[in-house]
Amino acid sequence: MKSAVVLLPGLNRDRDMIAALTKISGKAPVTVWQTDTEIPDVDLIAIPGGFSFGDYLRCGAIAARMPVMRAVAEKAAKGVQVVGVCNGFQILVEAGLLSGALMRNASLKFVCREVKLEIANANTAFTRNYAAGQVIRCPVAHHDGNYFADPETLARVEGEGRVVFRYAEGTNPNGSVNDIAGIINDKGNVLGLMPHPENLIEAAHGGNDGRALFESVLGLAKAA
Protein backbone atom coordinates (compact mmCIF):
# COMPACT_ATOMS: atom_id res chain seq x y z
CA MET A 1 0.00 0.00 0.00
CA LYS A 2 1.35 3.39 -0.99
CA SER A 3 0.65 6.56 0.92
CA ALA A 4 1.18 10.30 0.57
CA VAL A 5 1.49 13.01 3.22
CA VAL A 6 0.39 16.56 2.43
CA LEU A 7 2.84 19.26 3.55
CA LEU A 8 1.79 22.84 4.23
CA PRO A 9 3.65 25.68 5.94
CA GLY A 10 2.90 25.66 9.67
CA LEU A 11 2.12 21.97 10.03
CA ASN A 12 4.22 20.38 12.79
CA ARG A 13 2.97 16.78 13.03
CA ASP A 14 4.09 15.84 9.52
CA ARG A 15 7.19 13.99 10.75
CA ASP A 16 5.10 11.99 13.20
CA MET A 17 2.69 11.03 10.43
CA ILE A 18 5.54 10.10 8.07
CA ALA A 19 7.19 8.02 10.82
CA ALA A 20 3.94 6.22 11.65
CA LEU A 21 3.14 5.40 8.01
CA THR A 22 6.72 4.28 7.36
CA LYS A 23 6.81 2.01 10.41
CA ILE A 24 3.37 0.52 9.85
CA SER A 25 3.37 0.11 6.06
CA GLY A 26 7.09 -0.59 5.72
CA LYS A 27 7.32 2.08 3.01
CA ALA A 28 8.03 5.78 3.36
CA PRO A 29 5.11 7.88 2.12
CA VAL A 30 5.63 10.32 -0.72
CA THR A 31 5.22 13.94 0.27
CA VAL A 32 3.23 16.53 -1.65
CA TRP A 33 3.64 20.28 -1.22
CA GLN A 34 0.87 22.87 -1.02
CA THR A 35 1.47 24.10 -4.60
CA ASP A 36 1.44 20.61 -6.15
CA THR A 37 -1.50 20.14 -8.48
CA GLU A 38 -1.11 16.41 -8.84
CA ILE A 39 -0.76 13.65 -6.28
CA PRO A 40 0.97 10.41 -7.33
CA ASP A 41 -0.96 7.15 -7.46
CA VAL A 42 -1.42 6.21 -3.80
CA ASP A 43 -3.96 4.29 -1.72
CA LEU A 44 -3.97 6.69 1.23
CA ILE A 45 -3.48 10.45 1.56
CA ALA A 46 -2.81 11.78 5.08
CA ILE A 47 -3.11 15.43 6.12
CA PRO A 48 -1.21 15.90 9.39
CA GLY A 49 -1.76 18.23 12.30
CA GLY A 50 -0.23 21.56 13.15
CA PHE A 51 -1.02 25.21 12.56
CA SER A 52 -1.11 25.63 8.79
CA PHE A 53 -0.76 29.30 7.81
CA GLY A 54 -0.66 30.22 11.49
CA ASP A 55 -4.37 29.42 11.91
CA TYR A 56 -5.01 32.82 10.26
CA LEU A 57 -8.66 33.67 9.49
CA ARG A 58 -9.93 30.26 10.73
CA CYS A 59 -8.04 27.05 11.44
CA GLY A 60 -7.45 25.29 8.12
CA ALA A 61 -9.20 28.00 6.07
CA ILE A 62 -6.21 29.12 4.00
CA ALA A 63 -4.79 25.61 3.60
CA ALA A 64 -8.14 24.36 2.30
CA ARG A 65 -7.86 26.82 -0.63
CA MET A 66 -4.34 25.77 -1.70
CA PRO A 67 -3.87 23.96 -5.05
CA VAL A 68 -2.93 20.67 -3.38
CA MET A 69 -6.37 20.47 -1.79
CA ARG A 70 -8.03 20.52 -5.22
CA ALA A 71 -5.86 17.50 -6.02
CA VAL A 72 -6.90 15.85 -2.74
CA ALA A 73 -10.59 16.47 -3.59
CA GLU A 74 -10.10 14.90 -7.05
CA LYS A 75 -8.45 11.83 -5.51
CA ALA A 76 -11.17 11.58 -2.87
CA ALA A 77 -13.83 11.70 -5.60
CA LYS A 78 -12.08 8.73 -7.23
CA GLY A 79 -12.29 6.76 -3.98
CA VAL A 80 -8.74 7.18 -2.65
CA GLN A 81 -8.72 6.99 1.17
CA VAL A 82 -8.02 10.32 2.88
CA VAL A 83 -7.39 10.90 6.58
CA GLY A 84 -7.00 14.30 8.24
CA VAL A 85 -5.76 14.49 11.82
CA CYS A 86 -6.25 17.58 13.99
CA ASN A 87 -5.41 20.53 11.69
CA GLY A 88 -5.89 18.00 8.87
CA PHE A 89 -9.48 17.49 10.08
CA GLN A 90 -9.99 21.26 10.21
CA ILE A 91 -8.64 21.54 6.64
CA LEU A 92 -11.00 18.80 5.35
CA VAL A 93 -13.97 20.54 6.96
CA GLU A 94 -12.96 23.94 5.54
CA ALA A 95 -12.47 22.33 2.12
CA GLY A 96 -16.04 21.04 2.25
CA LEU A 97 -14.93 17.39 2.10
CA LEU A 98 -16.50 16.78 5.54
CA SER A 99 -19.62 18.37 7.06
CA GLY A 100 -19.80 20.77 9.97
CA ALA A 101 -17.23 23.09 11.50
CA LEU A 102 -14.54 22.98 14.20
CA MET A 103 -14.78 25.89 16.59
CA ARG A 104 -12.75 27.25 19.51
CA ASN A 105 -12.72 24.83 22.48
CA ALA A 106 -15.56 25.63 24.87
CA SER A 107 -13.00 26.11 27.67
CA LEU A 108 -11.10 28.61 25.44
CA LYS A 109 -7.97 26.71 26.47
CA PHE A 110 -5.52 24.72 24.37
CA VAL A 111 -5.82 21.10 25.53
CA CYS A 112 -2.90 18.68 25.42
CA ARG A 113 -3.74 15.44 27.17
CA GLU A 114 -4.86 11.87 26.71
CA VAL A 115 -8.54 11.11 26.16
CA LYS A 116 -10.66 7.98 25.83
CA LEU A 117 -12.19 7.33 22.44
CA GLU A 118 -15.11 5.06 21.70
CA ILE A 119 -15.17 3.40 18.27
CA ALA A 120 -18.67 4.54 17.29
CA ASN A 121 -18.49 2.86 13.87
CA ALA A 122 -16.18 -0.12 13.33
CA ASN A 123 -17.60 -0.73 9.87
CA THR A 124 -15.31 1.69 8.03
CA ALA A 125 -12.07 1.21 6.10
CA PHE A 126 -10.30 3.07 8.91
CA THR A 127 -11.72 1.19 11.89
CA ARG A 128 -12.35 -2.39 10.74
CA ASN A 129 -9.51 -3.66 12.96
CA TYR A 130 -11.25 -2.23 16.03
CA ALA A 131 -14.40 -3.60 17.65
CA ALA A 132 -17.60 -1.54 17.71
CA GLY A 133 -17.93 0.13 21.09
CA GLN A 134 -14.27 -0.51 21.94
CA VAL A 135 -12.72 2.27 24.02
CA ILE A 136 -9.13 3.20 23.21
CA ARG A 137 -6.62 5.72 24.55
CA CYS A 138 -5.50 8.58 22.32
CA PRO A 139 -3.71 11.89 22.80
CA VAL A 140 -5.24 15.23 21.77
CA ALA A 141 -3.53 18.60 21.34
CA HIS A 142 -5.67 21.40 19.95
CA HIS A 143 -7.32 24.76 20.55
CA ASP A 144 -10.16 24.44 18.04
CA GLY A 145 -11.68 20.97 18.15
CA ASN A 146 -15.20 21.85 19.18
CA TYR A 147 -17.26 20.08 16.51
CA PHE A 148 -20.43 21.87 15.46
CA ALA A 149 -23.05 21.24 12.80
CA ASP A 150 -26.54 22.65 12.34
CA PRO A 151 -29.31 20.35 13.64
CA GLU A 152 -30.24 18.96 10.19
CA THR A 153 -26.63 18.18 9.26
CA LEU A 154 -25.98 16.68 12.68
CA ALA A 155 -29.06 14.45 12.41
CA ARG A 156 -27.91 13.27 8.97
CA VAL A 157 -24.32 12.58 10.11
CA GLU A 158 -25.58 10.69 13.16
CA GLY A 159 -28.33 8.88 11.24
CA GLU A 160 -25.93 7.66 8.57
CA GLY A 161 -23.49 6.32 11.14
CA ARG A 162 -20.83 8.78 10.05
CA VAL A 163 -19.65 9.53 13.57
CA VAL A 164 -16.63 7.21 13.78
CA PHE A 165 -15.02 8.29 17.07
CA ARG A 166 -16.58 9.77 20.21
CA TYR A 167 -14.90 11.05 23.36
CA ALA A 168 -15.77 8.50 26.04
CA GLU A 169 -15.96 8.33 29.82
CA GLY A 170 -16.39 12.07 30.30
CA THR A 171 -13.15 12.98 28.52
CA ASN A 172 -14.66 15.39 25.93
CA PRO A 173 -11.87 18.01 25.95
CA ASN A 174 -13.47 20.71 23.82
CA GLY A 175 -17.27 20.81 24.14
CA SER A 176 -17.90 18.96 20.86
CA VAL A 177 -21.58 18.32 20.18
CA ASN A 178 -22.52 14.68 20.94
CA ASP A 179 -18.90 14.09 22.05
CA ILE A 180 -17.91 13.84 18.37
CA ALA A 181 -14.17 13.30 17.89
CA GLY A 182 -14.11 12.07 14.29
CA ILE A 183 -16.44 11.76 11.31
CA ILE A 184 -16.37 10.21 7.85
CA ASN A 185 -17.89 11.36 4.54
CA ASP A 186 -20.93 9.73 2.96
CA LYS A 187 -18.79 7.61 0.62
CA GLY A 188 -16.78 6.33 3.58
CA ASN A 189 -13.34 7.23 2.21
CA VAL A 190 -12.59 10.59 3.88
CA LEU A 191 -12.04 10.54 7.65
CA GLY A 192 -11.27 13.48 9.93
CA LEU A 193 -10.48 13.28 13.63
CA MET A 194 -9.05 15.65 16.22
CA PRO A 195 -7.06 13.07 18.29
CA HIS A 196 -3.62 11.90 17.18
CA PRO A 197 -3.56 8.11 16.53
CA GLU A 198 -0.13 8.51 14.89
CA ASN A 199 1.27 9.38 18.32
CA LEU A 200 0.27 6.08 19.92
CA ILE A 201 1.56 3.32 17.64
CA GLU A 202 4.37 1.56 19.55
CA ALA A 203 5.66 0.69 22.99
CA ALA A 204 7.93 3.75 23.03
CA HIS A 205 4.77 5.89 22.89
CA GLY A 206 3.41 4.14 25.97
CA GLY A 207 0.82 2.20 23.96
CA ASN A 208 -0.29 1.33 20.45
CA ASP A 209 -4.04 1.99 20.50
CA GLY A 210 -3.78 4.22 17.41
CA ARG A 211 -1.97 1.66 15.30
CA ALA A 212 -5.08 -0.28 14.21
CA LEU A 213 -6.44 2.79 12.39
CA PHE A 214 -3.48 2.76 10.01
CA GLU A 215 -3.43 -1.04 9.79
CA SER A 216 -7.14 -0.98 8.92
CA VAL A 217 -6.84 1.53 6.11
CA LEU A 218 -3.55 0.11 4.81
CA GLY A 219 -5.23 -3.28 4.54
CA LEU A 220 -2.94 -4.92 7.06
CA ALA A 221 -3.86 -7.51 9.62
CA LYS A 222 -4.10 -6.33 13.20
CA ALA A 223 -0.77 -6.56 15.03
CA ALA A 224 -0.69 -9.10 17.84
Added chain:
Amino acid sequence: MPVIKARVTVTLKNGVLDPQGKAIEHALDGLGFGGVGSVRQGKVFDVEIEGADKAKAEADLNAMCEKLLANTVIENYSVTLI
Protein backbone atom coordinates in the same frame (compact mmCIF):
# COMPACT_ATOMS: atom_id res chain seq x y z
CA MET B 1 -7.20 54.29 -10.77
CA PRO B 2 -10.38 54.76 -8.75
CA VAL B 3 -10.77 52.61 -5.67
CA ILE B 4 -13.93 51.25 -4.11
CA LYS B 5 -13.74 50.79 -0.36
CA ALA B 6 -15.86 48.22 1.39
CA ARG B 7 -16.34 46.81 4.85
CA VAL B 8 -17.20 43.14 5.28
CA THR B 9 -18.64 42.08 8.63
CA VAL B 10 -18.67 38.41 9.63
CA THR B 11 -20.69 37.35 12.64
CA LEU B 12 -21.62 34.02 14.21
CA LYS B 13 -25.06 32.72 13.35
CA ASN B 14 -27.71 32.70 16.04
CA GLY B 15 -27.59 29.50 18.05
CA VAL B 16 -23.86 28.98 17.53
CA LEU B 17 -22.13 29.02 20.90
CA ASP B 18 -19.58 31.83 21.22
CA PRO B 19 -17.35 31.09 24.21
CA GLN B 20 -15.07 34.04 23.38
CA GLY B 21 -18.03 36.43 23.43
CA LYS B 22 -19.07 34.94 26.78
CA ALA B 23 -15.59 35.49 28.23
CA ILE B 24 -15.63 39.12 27.04
CA GLU B 25 -19.10 39.56 28.52
CA HIS B 26 -17.85 38.35 31.91
CA ALA B 27 -14.77 40.57 31.72
CA LEU B 28 -16.95 43.62 31.02
CA ASP B 29 -19.04 42.73 34.02
CA GLY B 30 -15.84 42.48 36.08
CA LEU B 31 -14.89 46.00 34.96
CA GLY B 32 -18.12 47.30 36.44
CA PHE B 33 -20.14 47.63 33.24
CA GLY B 34 -23.41 46.34 34.59
CA GLY B 35 -26.32 45.50 32.36
CA VAL B 36 -24.39 43.98 29.45
CA GLY B 37 -26.90 41.39 28.32
CA SER B 38 -24.80 39.65 25.70
CA VAL B 39 -21.58 39.97 23.65
CA ARG B 40 -21.00 38.18 20.35
CA GLN B 41 -17.54 38.39 18.79
CA GLY B 42 -17.13 38.81 15.04
CA LYS B 43 -14.65 39.90 12.37
CA VAL B 44 -14.34 42.99 10.19
CA PHE B 45 -12.46 43.14 6.88
CA ASP B 46 -11.78 46.48 5.19
CA VAL B 47 -11.23 45.75 1.52
CA GLU B 48 -10.15 48.08 -1.28
CA ILE B 49 -11.01 47.12 -4.82
CA GLU B 50 -9.58 48.85 -7.88
CA GLY B 51 -12.13 50.12 -10.39
CA ALA B 52 -15.36 52.09 -10.41
CA ASP B 53 -17.98 49.40 -11.06
CA LYS B 54 -19.77 49.21 -7.72
CA ALA B 55 -22.17 46.47 -8.78
CA LYS B 56 -19.28 44.23 -9.85
CA ALA B 57 -17.35 45.05 -6.66
CA GLU B 58 -20.32 44.10 -4.54
CA ALA B 59 -20.83 40.83 -6.44
CA ASP B 60 -17.11 40.04 -6.08
CA LEU B 61 -17.19 40.80 -2.34
CA ASN B 62 -20.14 38.47 -1.83
CA ALA B 63 -18.28 35.75 -3.73
CA MET B 64 -15.19 36.38 -1.53
CA CYS B 65 -17.33 35.87 1.55
CA GLU B 66 -18.83 32.64 0.22
CA LYS B 67 -15.45 31.26 -0.83
CA LEU B 68 -13.15 32.37 1.98
CA LEU B 69 -13.97 35.26 4.32
CA ALA B 70 -16.90 33.53 6.06
CA ASN B 71 -17.53 29.92 6.96
CA THR B 72 -21.21 29.81 6.11
CA VAL B 73 -21.70 26.69 8.24
CA ILE B 74 -21.39 28.87 11.33
CA GLU B 75 -21.15 32.49 10.15
CA ASN B 76 -23.25 35.18 8.47
CA TYR B 77 -21.70 38.03 6.52
CA SER B 78 -22.68 41.46 5.26
CA VAL B 79 -21.01 43.72 2.70
CA THR B 80 -21.19 47.51 2.87
CA LEU B 81 -19.62 49.87 0.32
CA ILE B 82 -18.21 52.93 2.09
